Amino acid sequence: MKKITQLALALTLIFAASCKDKKETPAAPEMEKETEVVTKTETAVKIKVALESKSNSKVTGNAVFTQEDGKVKMVAVVEGLEPGTHAIHLHEKADCSAADGTSSGGHWNPTGAPHGKWGDAAGYHKGDIGNLEADDKGYATVNMTTDEWCIGCGDETKDILGKAIIIHKDADDFTSQPTGNAGSRVSCGGIIQ
CATH class of the missing domain: 2.60.40.200 (Superoxide dismutase, copper/zinc binding domain)
Structure with missing residues (x-):
């Protein structure tokens, strides 16, 4: 039972760590760059x-x-x-x-x-x-x-x-x-x- 609890805790920590890594992906800066390009470019x-x-x-x-x-x-x-x-x-x-x-x-x-x-x-x-x-x-x-x-x-x-x-x-x-x-x-x- 102790091993199952430790395994569940380990999986939870791995899952939390992977979610944390995904949250730190630089998606927001890329969107800002696209917005800057659009506002600087003359539109048709x-x-x-x-x-x-x-x-x-x-x-x-x-x-x-x-x-x-x-x-x-x-x-x-x-x-x-x-x-x-x-x-x-x-x-x-x-x-x-x-x-x-x-x-x-x-x-x-x-x-x-x-x-x-x-x-x-x-x-x-x-x-x-x-x-x-x-x-x-x-x-x-x-x-x-x-x-x-x-x-x-x-x-x-x-x-x-x-x-x-x-x-x-x-x-x-x-x-x-x-x-x-x-x-x-x-x-x-x-x-x-």
């Missing part, structure tokens, strides 16, 4: 915007804005367009309530620059994306990446949250002020979270 932000028909058109689609490493990438896919060239811009307000899309305001131009072609030394609005080409079936895509935009950063000259993406009936001529003579608004989507 992604917003998908549905484009709805305006001005009695059948133009729909979506645009995806992804922010990562200090740059915003926009990919827009549009359908229902007439074949040819159409302007695509960011406008002042994420309000697509008007039947003709005019509730979105004018081009987003936080720096007061003249209307123009994106990247032109003579100047351009921060919303002057440019043109897209619709194929013979009415489909068009546009890809753009810039460090001149951000998503939710609070910088009034860069933040695209609260703006609208607009597809126009006609091409942007890049010179007519202030709209590029792009015609009516055939699709609108608000950039909101």
Whole structure:
């Protein structure tokens, strides 16, 4: 009986010692390191915007804005367009309530620059994306990446949250002020979270 008690006591001590060793495993410091890496790394932000028909058109689609490493990438896919060239811009307000899309305001131009072609030394609005080409079936895509935009950063000259993406009936001529003579608004989507 004494040997069984001693054996039980020995097993209890071994079990307690092994539990003690497990408690001293450096799990907490590893978690802290992971947290530090996450907080120091810029995280990606992604917003998908549905484009709805305006001005009695059948133009729909979506645009995806992804922010990562200090740059915003926009990919827009549009359908229902007439074949040819159409302007695509960011406008002042994420309000697509008007039947003709005019509730979105004018081009987003936080720096007061003249209307123009994106990247032109003579100047351009921060919303002057440019043109897209619709194929013979009415489909068009546009890809753009810039460090001149951000998503939710609070910088009034860069933040695209609260703006609208607009597809126009006609091409942007890049010179007519202030709209590029792009015609009516055939699709609108608000950039909101």
